[in-house]
Amino acid sequence: MAIWWFLGPAVALTAVIVVLAVLGLRRGARVEVAEPGQRREMRIYRDQLKEIERDQARGLIAAEEAERLRTETARRLLDADKRGATALGESPASMKTLALVLVALAPILAVALYWREGAPGYEDMPLVDRYAQAQVLREARPGQTAMEAAWQDDPQRPPAPEIDPQYATLMGQLREALTNRPDDPRGLRLLAVNEGNIGNYSASAAAWIHLIELQGDAAPVEDLVSLAETMALATGGLISPEAEAVLERILQRDPQNGTARYYLGLMFAQTGRPDLTFRLWRGLLEDSEPDDPWVPAIRASIEELAAAAGVRYTLPPVTAGGRGPSAADVEAASEMSNEDRQQMIGGMVEGLASRLSNQGGPAEDWARLINALGVLGQSERARAIWSEARLVFADQPAALATIDAAARQAGFTE
Template sequence: MLFWTLTIALALAVALYLARAYMRGRGTDAPAAAYDLRVFRDQLAEIDRDLARGVLAPEDAERARTEVSRRIIEADRQVGASPARAAGPGPYVVAVFGALVLAGSFFVYQQLGAPGYDDLPLARRVAMSEELYGSRLPQAEAEKTAALNMAPMPPADPRMGELMDKLRSAVAARPNDTEGLELLARNEAAVGNYRAAWEAQRRLIALKGVAATGEDHAALAELMILAAGGVVSPEAEAVLARALEMDPRNGSARYFLGLMLAQAGRPDRTFNVWRGLLEEGPEDAPWMPPIRASIGELAWLAGEEGYQPPSAASRGPSESDMQAAAEMSPEDRDAMIRGMVEGLNARLAGEGGTSDDWARLIGALGVLGETERAAAIWSEAEDIFAASPDDLEKVAAAARAAGVLQ
């Protein structure tokens, strides 16, 4: 109700202001010569008063009267020659037009706006997020819903169907074969049987026991999410939590954790999770394209309007880069490292970066023996991260390791 009261009050205030300006402007329709005519007539009356008081001599009064009369005749001629101005719309027409504009505005708002939508302060939005989080469908129901909305799968290749039947029979005959279960889970997912895929992956984890890794649990969670049409169910969340407990740096589990937060109405928390993944890389990770596609909108929703995601280039060596470097000659390896260092330096100078990036650059320059450049980079980073003690300490540790800070 408060919204509508303020809206109507503002609309009426604007309408009254415009109407007042319009009505005041209607009084200026007469030509300038008409104003001059009134001035000259006043001058004639002034001449007569001066003559009566004896201020003006009769001959001077006659000459002044003659001159003013001549000007009156000229002004009157100009008034008669001026084209008649079309009268503007009357006040009733203006009132009707204003009412139509207001009515049209309210009609458009009814169609495109959200009338009756409550204010959403932060506490209310957090509460709504908690409600959304607590009302998620369990895994089985999420899979049923996904099956109803899923497009029909294309006809399977008969040869692939035969191979899958043989693989299922082989795994059924050797239920304790970890390699067979791993192969079954991967191929069930390849043909779109995500339910069967995650069941096989779950059996694989149970068979491995304490040897199961965080990556095994992350793979199980991903298959469960795919089976549910992209929805992170409470059961899948529990598997993600186990994966992150075993491997807090697991990229796949962190990506799906961010997806779950987004589905629960917390884009701000999703931004924090995905921002770390984006800045850490590697660029060829499967979660990088969807993160890059949505990180800008997430940053805006999280209140980070000035956020600039790091460019794909000049991120640093990937695992394949390191493998290639191991096979190079010392000279080629040094040239490759220097190229990456210069690329990282250019990115930080042009786009900025995280404290990890600055620490990496300082450490690399220290390894290359370029302590003067490392000291200059440290001095710059010290100013940048002065307001963030944790980030500053991270960069300072790299500076100490590089020998530029005691």
């Protein structure tokens, strides 16, 4: 029943649009037939009649010749007038036929296209319900062990790499040594790395987990990142609840960690929240260098994610130094000559300014731009950027503090 609630108004709207289009076509057809063709021709013949009268009055042509020319021109004028009337008389009928055909075909074609490309019978789902369904999907994910088992049985899984016999012998010795000394941190790290090197990701993840448990809260972020990556590889790219917990642990300690932000965005995409994925990946892409490992994957799919999230987004071109000059860059530039300074950071500054103008960015990027412009001696431009940034972040006190601090460093305040 839900489909007819959609199709009924759609068909009616299609019919109205077609009728309006037909009326426009009829008007256009009349103008085309009556104005450009016949009326121009008739105007020419009238002008010729006047010219004949003038020539006769000046004695340029004899009376008999003038009469003959008038008769011939008048005949042509009458023929042109008849053709115009006939065309105008026939046009409405042809346009009426065209209108009937369009009115009959347009709704049928629209329904056929919807039936093929749409989802007949699928009721509309409010955004709140979609988010709730995504949350259910997220909570219903199988665990890491189940995902690993499913990936092992997946026919799309690539074959394991060939292992050199000598390397396999060394791996056997390492495993045996850890059987006798299971809590040896150095041995666990070697095992985790080398199991991953031979594609045995489940065993590698298990070794990382054991090592991190031994380390406790002192476990390095790098080890947590290695564990998260290995868990994703062990499931064929799916992010399990256990892997998600590791990612959250990483981001609590390092909120800007690129690997964790990428995999967390991947998890949201897998559980029906492309809007959150787009939000995470857009920020990550803006913070990344072109050679960061996650950049190609993000660039390949972020426009599709934006469309799914209902956001208009144009993928920016690949440019080195997209984050703008760092503090070290700016400090080094202050000691250079003006020419060298322009050559070093001028391109980076312009790239950052263009991105902030077109796409926006965090307060830190605005502050970096203000600082860079101050070093380059472009004080008026820096002040203008500062004023613009204060408007952008007017309702965010923390961001305003960051921007105002950059303004003070550049040598100006309100």
